[in-house]
Amino acid sequence: MPQFILLLRDERKATEGFSPEEMQKLMQRYGDWRRTKATGGQKLMDGEGRVLRKQNGKPSITDGPFAEAKEIMAGFFVIEAGNYDEAVETAKSCPHMEFGSIEVRQIQKT
Amino acid sequence: MNESAQAAGHLFRHQYGRMVSTLTRIFGPRRLDLVEEVVQDALLKALEIWPFQGIPENPPAWLIQVAKNRALDAIRREASLAEKIPDLARAFPEYAMPASQHEFNHDDFEDDQLSMMFLCCHPRLAPELRVALTLKTVAGFSAREIARAFLAQEATIAQRLVRGKRQIRDERIEFEMPSGTDLRARLDSVLEVLYLLFNEGYSAHQGESLLRADLCDEAIRLARLLVSHPASDVPKTHALLALLLLQASRLPARVNAGGDLFLLRDQDRTLWNRELIEEGLRQLDASAEGDELTSYHLQAGIAAQHALASSYYATDWADITDQYDQLYQIDPNPVVALNRAIALSRWKGPEAGLEALASIEHHPALAHYHLLPATLGELWSELGQHAKAAECYKSALLCPCTEPERRLLEERLARADRR
Numbered sequence: 001m002p003q004f005i006l007l008l009r010d011e012r013k014a015t016e017g018f019s020p021e022e023m024q025k026l027m028q029r030y031g032d033w034r035r036t037k038a039t040g041g042q043k044l045m046d047g048e049g050r051v052l053r054k055q056n057g058k059p060s061i062t063d064g065p066f067a068e069a070k071e072i073m074a075g076f077f078v079i080e081a082g083n084y085d086e087a088v089e090t091a092k093s094c095p096h097m098e099f100g101s102i103e104v105r106q107i108q109k110t
Numbered sequence: 111m112n113e114s115a116q117a118a119g120h121l122f123r124h125q126y127g128r129m130v131s132t133l134t135r136i137f138g139p140r141r142l143d144l145v146e147e148v149v150q151d152a153l154l155k156a157l158e159i160w161p162f163q164g165i166p167e168n169p170p171a172w173l174i175q176v177a178k179n180r181a182l183d184a185i186r187r188e189a190s191l192a193e194k195i196p197d198l199a200r201a202f203p204e205y206a207m208p209a210s211q212h213e214f215n216h217d218d219f220e221d222d223q224l225s226m227m228f229l230c231c232h233p234r235l236a237p238e239l240r241v242a243l244t245l246k247t248v249a250g251f252s253a254r255e256i257a258r259a260f261l262a263q264e265a266t267i268a269q270r271l272v273r274g275k276r277q278i279r280d281e282r283i284e285f286e287m288p289s290g291t292d293l294r295a296r297l298d299s300v301l302e303v304l305y306l307l308f309n310e311g312y313s314a315h316q317g318e319s320l321l322r323a324d325l326c327d328e329a330i331r332l333a334r335l336l337v338s339h340p341a342s343d344v345p346k347t348h349a350l351l352a353l354l355l356l357q358a359s360r361l362p363a364r365v366n367a368g369g370d371l372f373l374l375r376d377q378d379r380t381l382w383n384r385e386l387i388e389e390g391l392r393q394l395d396a397s398a399e400g401d402e403l404t405s406y407h408l409q410a411g412i413a414a415q416h417a418l419a420s421s422y423y424a425t426d427w428a429d430i431t432d433q434y435d436q437l438y439q440i441d442p443n444p445v446v447a448l449n450r451a452i453a454l455s456r457w458k459g460p461e462a463g464l465e466a467l468a469s470i471e472h473h474p475a476l477a478h479y480h481l482l483p484a485t486l487g488e489l490w491s492e493l494g495q496h497a498k499a500a501e502c503y504k505s506a507l508l509c510p511c512t513e514p515e516r517r518l519l520e521e522r523l524a525r526a527d528r529r
Contacts, residue, residue, distance in 0.1 A: 015157060019252030020150075023157045024122035030161030043162040075162040 001080040003039070003107040004087040008074045010100025029095040037090055040078040049073055071100065078107070120324075121169065122153055126250035128219045129174050131226035134247075137181060139229055140279045144184055146247070152177035223248055224339050225287050227332060230274070231300040232283050239274035240303050242267055249307075249328045259310060259325055287341050297342055301350050301406070304329045304336075308354050312361070326361065330354050337393070348397035349406035355390030356413035359383040371514040375422040387417045408437040427457035444473040452485055460489040480509035484519060491526055500526040 015023065034041055049072070051062050077094070081087035084106060091102045126149055133145040152173045166172040230243035245251045245259075253271060257264040277283070288296045311325030333351040336342040363381035364372055372378075394410050411433050419425035434450035447470045455463020467486060476482045487502030503523035507516065 015154065017252075017254075018154075018157075019255050020122035020126040020153055020250045021120065021255070022252075023153050024120075027122075027157050027160055031165070034161060034164075041162040043159045074158065077162070 001082065002087075002109070004079050004081055004084075004091075005105050005107055006038075006077045006079060006087075006091050006094065007103040007105070008076060008094075008096050008100060009071045009103070010074050010096065011071055014099040026095065033094055034077065037093070038077040038079050041076060043075040044073050046072070074100070120250075122156075123250035125170055125173055126150075126153065127223060127226075127248045128170070129177050130247045130250075131222035132174065132219060133177060133181060134226060134229070135222050135285055136178075137185070139283060139285045141181075141185075142247070142275050142278060144181060148177045148180040148184065149173075151180050220335055220338065221287065223332075224335055224342065225285050227300050227303075227336075228288055228296055229278065229283060229285050231296070231303050232278075233295055233299050234281060234283065235274055235277055237302075239270050239277070240299065241306055242270040243274045244303050244332075245307070245328075246271055248332065259322060287339070289341060293341060297336075297344070297347070300336065300342075301346065304333050304354070305350060305406070307332075308357070312357055323361065326354070326358050330358060337396075345397045345400045346402060346404045346406055348393045349404055349410050352390045352393035352397055353406050353410035353413055355386045355393060356410060356417050359386035359390060359417060365514065369514055371512075371518050373518075374416065379421070382417070390414065390417065403436070403440070405437060405441045408433050408440070412437075425456065427453050431457050444470045444476050445479070448476070448479075448482055448485065455489055460492040463489050464493075478509045480506045480511040480515065480519070482506075483509070484522075487522060487526070491522075491529075496526045496529040 015026070018026070053060055053062065074096075079087060079090055081090055084104070087104050087106070091097075091104050094102060096102055129149045129152070130142075130145055133149065134142055137145055155176050156169075156173060160166075226248050227244060230247060231240045235243070241260075242256055245256045246253065251259070253268045254264050256262075257267045260267070307325050308329035311322045311327075311329065330351070333347070333354055336347045337351055359382050360374075360377065362383060363377040363379070366372065390410070391414060394414055397407055397410065412430050415426050415430050415433075431450060431453040434446060434453055438446050438450060448467070451463050451466035451470075454466050464486070467482075467489075470476060471482070471486075483502040483506035487499045487506060490496075490502060491499035500523055503519055503526060506519050507523065511519070
């Protein structure tokens with residue numbers, strides 16, 4: 001089965017002012033989703049993220065390739081799906097859709 | 111649901127209260143703001159990491175370590191700015207050590223929460239501040255949730271929390287388990303807050319019903335903590351816990367799935383929680399000691415009579431009336447008089463009830479209390495005086511009440527009108 005990586009982006013402000021109870025409920029929703037839909041996942045280190053490119057033959061570094069400067073890359077999930085459309089459908093069911101965006105990319109089989 | 115499942119169900123909220131209590135012991139009540147901030151941060155951190163990586167083996171230890179590190183970072187920054195505390199380890203020897211089993215063991219957590227309750231319920235703080243602070247710091251409710259439960263504005267609750275914390279800081283109220291003569295007055299204040307908390311959850315089942323049941327659960331959890339500590343393990347604490355347990359045992363039968371209220375007479379007694387009743391009766395036994403008869407003892411005694419009765423009609427109304435008489439001696443308020451009159455009417459008949467109610471019928475404190483005209487309506491309809499009953503139900507409906515109560519009153523009114 002083809003594997004897909006879901007890159008989760010959000011704005012840190014989304015969960016501001018949540019009560020402990022509300023935070024836990026949200027965490028459980030993510031957890032339930034991960035257990036049933038994903039085969040793996042990791043939190044990415046905090047920080048803006050950097051992009052390295054070569055400019056005039058020399059490496060140059062720019063801040064993350066995000067449309068919104070406020071957005072950060074929170075982490076990623078790995079899922080299996082029959083095809084790209086199925087992967088998108090699965091990604092849509094992720095609770096993260098309420099708080100940010102998800103980029104869906106197929107992992108190339110070697 | 112058993113207790114451990116419930117505890118896991120509220121992991122974050124309960125951990126919030128534990129962490130705030132323990133870190134307040136370590137860093138001092140004057141840093142309560144910082145403590146709350148780092149605990150909130152730790153939970154947010156968990157919310158960011160756990161969904162991807164799963165829940166760590168020991169979630170409480172993980173959370174408190176993160177919170178503690180954040181607090182240390184903040185204090186270190188503060189210290190280096192002020193250059194007041196060159197050696198952090200010397201100033202706070204307690205947390206210079208690595209987190210040991212001892213520092214965060216279960217008993218300590220519980221002791222810390224008790225001390226925190228005594229801090230939040232300090233008699234120098236205004237009563238409305240005590241409730242808000244206890245709910246926020248020990249019970250882990252947010253200002254928004256407290257506001258919802260008490261039908262208050264979130265801003266009002268937030269202000270109370272700020273005022274309370276400022277007073278704790280300015281008056282240097284200490285984080286401690288009181289003892290000796292001090293304990294007596296301070297325990298009363300803690301018991302009162304728990305009683306209020308429970309009542310708030312019990313008396314209405316409007317809107318956020320889940321949260322309101324949570325208030326009852328939380329009051330019981332904290333009362334259990336109180337009886338488990340030697341300093342607060344006194345007869346009246348057992349009496350309060352008995353009262354809460356016995357009242358809570360009837361909660362499942364009070365409202366049906368559609369949110370309709372059932373009166374005691376119409377409740378399905380098989381739905382009453384037998385475990386809570388058993389525990390409540392054991393606590394009532396334990397409360398029968400010493401020479402102080404508190405209002406909690408009598409209220410628990412009345413609740414026990416109801417719990418023990420096989421049916422509404424088999425209830426020992428004579429004993430209940432007697433206990434209300436004693437309660438009125440201790441606490442002569444018109445609501446007690448109203449309840450006494452109801453018990454009397456079950457014992458001696460509706461005329462006796464109406465006669466007893468005549469003395470409080472025009473009491474100003476009951477002017478907008480729907481249960482007085484509602485009771486009068488019941489008694490008149492039992493006597494076949496349906497026109498009088500209808501009048502009473504109409505005036506009851508003019509008073510503020512919850513939605514299920516309003517439906518019940520309207521149904522009674524319609525029935526009285528038909529006759």
